[in-house]
Amino acid sequence: MxxxxxxxxxxxxxxxxxxxxxxxxxxxxxxxxxxxxxxxxxxxxxxxxxxxxxxxxxxxxxxxxxxxxxxxxxxxxxxxxxxxxxxxxxxxxxxxxxxxxxxxxxxxxxxxxxxxxxxxxxxxxxxxxxxxxxxxVRLAHLSPLRHANEEEVEIRSPDGTLLRGTYSPGRRGAGGVVVLHGISDGRTRMAGWSAALQERGYHALRIDWRAHGRSEGAVTTFADRERYDLEAAFDWLASRDGVDRTKMSVLATSMGAGIALSSTARLAPRGLRSVVAFAPPSDYGEIVGRRLAPLGPFGSVARGIVGVVARGLGHTSPLELSPARTLEEAPPVPVLLFHGDADRTIPVSQSQALAEHVPTVELHVLPGVGHDEIPAVVLDDDALRRRVLRFLRRPRILRDRTPEPPDDGEDAE
Known part of the structure; x- marks a missing residue:
């Protein structure tokens, strides 16, 4: 397909x-x-x-x-x-x-x-x-997991890059969820979430990002070109027969979650009504600064080199990528956010600052959970998984220990 x-x-x-x-x-x-x-x-x-x-x-x-x-x-x-x-x-x-x-x-x-x-x-x-x-790393993801009721699909990004993914058809008239993995990974990591969503009636599409898994490409840009990959996948899923394009969501982890947050402004008019994000990078400039910190006084020179190299390669410098700023300026889209306090890749402080400044973000900090395992931890925890499914069904932000309405179901509307 x-x-x-x-x-x-x-x-x-x-x-x-x-x-x-x-x-x-x-x-x-x-x-x-x-x-x-x-x-x-x-x-x-x-x-x-x-x-x-x-x-x-x-x-x-x-x-x-x-x-x-x-x-x-x-x-x-x-x-x-x-x-x-x-x-x-x-x-x-x-x-x-x-x-x-x-x-x-x-x-x-x-x-x-x-x-x-x-x-x-x-x-x-x-x-x-x-x-x-x-x-x-992509060599380990050339044979992605596919269940019997799923389909392999190909989607063309605007710059011609061919993306490959797996489509899990849901109940007719239900909404769709685009499911996204992080950097140096593949769609198989999110196969459990696709199965859980399909079981509840949702149409789910998980893709390999460009330069990952079986998709084309040799270079990643973290969010610059990948935003268009997400839009292509989003429009593809929304156009499927039986999908309610007014009830579209994105569920993503790590880099994929950062791209989802960066894309809310462009996707909201096309039917995006909620985002579930696991450990997203919300400020790449801070992350790059942490990675270059060992250089000491040469750090400022190194930051300049990063910017020059990025522009020379034809994409936005990671120092300028700020999903948090993009989300603040975008139309209000409810975001359910999970982050582990043992995350050594993306500090939990980024998500805490995001939840503090953006009123449409609900944050759950998970004690003792690191970066890579967070999608599986939330999926395997009954209470957290139910919170995700109810949020997708009827997006609303719960703050200050507001009790969740008891009549919310978990199946797709």
Missing amino acids: NGTLAGAPGPRGSIDLRYVLVVGGAALGMLAVAAWRVSAMPMLRRRMRVGAIVAGLLPVLLALSSPRDPLWVSLLTLEVVLGAPLLAAGAAIRFAAPGPDRRVRAAIAIIALLALLGPWFTLTWGLASVQLGIAP
């Missing part, structure tokens, strides 16, 4: 191709320097020099020929990440070559290398976050 989001406003061009062009340009620059150095080494045979140049060109050419292939793009990323320090080390060794002022030159070379460690670490962390760290 295929789906296309026709005529929707979205990004132009492939983020994967943009990534390959930018990173490939860096690789070609490094290759040119390396080729110049190798040509000055008469001890190497001509065949060896040619072979080295061809080996360096191969990842660039393969990635350009197939920019959405994670294998070729990963090889290109590795060439840049590993090649940069090797070139720098080689230049430092040549600069400190034997001579009358060798000790001074060696000291200068060491200081230069140490100064380059911060930018190199930031660049490596950035490329690993958007591409290199995700590619190996």
Whole structure:
């Protein structure tokens, strides 16, 4: 079954191709320097020099020929990440070559290398976050779980990226729920929630994000392009026969939950009436700051590098991504939020601040629960699961220990 989001406003061009062009340009620059150095080494045979140049060109050419292939793009990323320090080390060794002022030159070379460690670490962390760290994980999600009454579907995002997912048909006339996983994960993690929703009559669609699982793409942008992926999935589900498009919801975890919060303004006019979020990032700038904190005084320089690299790759810098700010400015959409106080990936303080500033957010802090396990913890807890199902049926925010109305059912309306 295929789906296309026709005529929707979205990004132009492939983020994967943009990534390959930018990173490939860096690789070609490094290759040119390396080729110049190798040509000055008469001890190497001509065949060896040619072979080295061809080996360096191969990842660039393969990635350009197939920019959405994670294998070729990963090889290109590795060439840049590993090649940069090797070139720098080689230049430092040549600069400190034997001579009358060798000790001074060696000291200068060491200081230069140490100064380059911060930018190199930031660049490596950035490329690993958007591409290199995700590619190996997707291998574990190439065979997603599918139950007998579910269908495999394909949905085209506005920039042409093909998304793959699993559709769980519900009762005719019931609402639909888009179910979303987090970064470096796959749709199978949320299969239990899809089954629980379908059992209550809801139509559920869970997808693999771009660059995850069986969906196309080699690069993730955390929320910049993924917002359009969510809109494509949302419209696809709302257009299914038997789905009440006025009763649409999103249930998501981690990065997926952050994307859901960032999309409320665009989805509310299309029928979104509630969001269930597990441990969402509500301020990426704070999270990036925490990750770069070990760099100490180089942290501010690293933040600047993150912004430049993101813009160069053609997407919004994570420093500027704020689902909390987007939600505050969006039309009011009820949000049921769960966050564990043992979360070491996204601090619970972000969700606490969100609930404090946005009156349409109801927060449940779960003692002793970490980041990855929170969807399963809520699903396995009878009281919490019932709260989610009743919220989806009739979204209302309970504050200050307001008792839940006893007449609320758990089945889809």
